[in-house]
Structure formats: structure tokens, C-alpha cells
Amino acid sequence: MPKQQVSLFAGTVPVAFSDQGRGRAFLVLHGGAGAGSMSGLAQALAKNGRTILPTHPGFDGEPRPQEFAGIADLALAYLALIERLDLTDVVVVGNSAGGWVAAEMALRNSPRIAGLILLNAVGIDPDPAARPIIDPTKLPPAERSVLAFHDPQRYAIAPSGPDAAAAMAENQKTLRL
Secondary structure: OOEEEEEEOOOOEEEEEEEEOOOOEEEEEOOOOOHHHHHHHHHHHOOOOEEEEEEOOOOOOOOOOOOOOOHHHHHHHHHHHHHHOOOOOEEEEEEOHHHHHHHHHHHOOOOOEEEEEEEOOOOOOOOOOOOOOOOHHHOOHHHHHHHHOOOHHHHOOOOOOHHHHHHHHHHHHHHHO
């Protein structure tokens, strides 16, 4: 998928994204594995709608401004993105940490957002004493897969080589922020 780029907040935050399909807009937000982990879903949704799949700043080699370091920052950036693209009736689909971003966006009550789909969302912690959230950045990839997938052998994403492993490590560093 070809990527486009916009600069948000007076040019201080660059955001790369793919944009495919036509019709109702779906904003698809990835988790710690990067945008590639959601490309299949984005392509499937694009058969019946318009799919916007951004890469979070700091992921997959994309620049991240130093002061841009939290879930709320991502939520505000993606609200600005849907505004910039003049999208309406948007369904926000968030996976893992992207689900947390999607929930934060919904809390801001944008009239441009019509619905929210959370897939294996993290970060929303209703009872931290009973089941504390495990920091995935402190676990080796194999342990993360066991916690993230019912069938890790089938769904886990393994780096394809040293460059992919380095990119995955950088993504996890950004996720930790």
C-alpha cells in the first residue's frame, strides 16, 4: 500500500498513512506490532469502504517529535487527521494499544466518529488490583505471543530478519513511551 504523509499541529507532527477504498471511512489503529499487523484487516475493509491506516509516530521508522509521547497525543493527532481529511461517520477500529487510542478518541466526543471497534484493546484497566496490566515491552517476543494470542503459532508475528527485529525493537521502545 502506498503511503501518504501529512503534517499536523502547525507542521510539528508528521503522520504517514495508507488510504484505500471508497465509501464509509474506517480509521484502523495498530498496536505495538506496527501498521503491518493491521494491513490485512485494512485491505479487507477497503473492499466495502475507505480505510485509513496510519503508522503511529515513532513506529516502523517514522519520526516522532520528542514532546509527542503518550496515548492522549495519538488520540488528538488522529482526531486532527480525520478533521484534515474531512472524514465523517468514521468507524475507528483499534487493536491492542490502538484500541486504547480509539477509546481515548471516543472520550473526546467528536461528531465525526460514528462508532468504535476494539480488538484485544489494552490500557483500559478497570481493576488493577485484581489483574494488573503486564508491560509487554518487558517480555521476550515468545512470551508476548503466548499472552496475546489463543494460538500463538498461528498468529504471532516473527521478525523476518535482523532489520525486521531491529524495527520491532524500536516499535516496542516507542510503545513503552
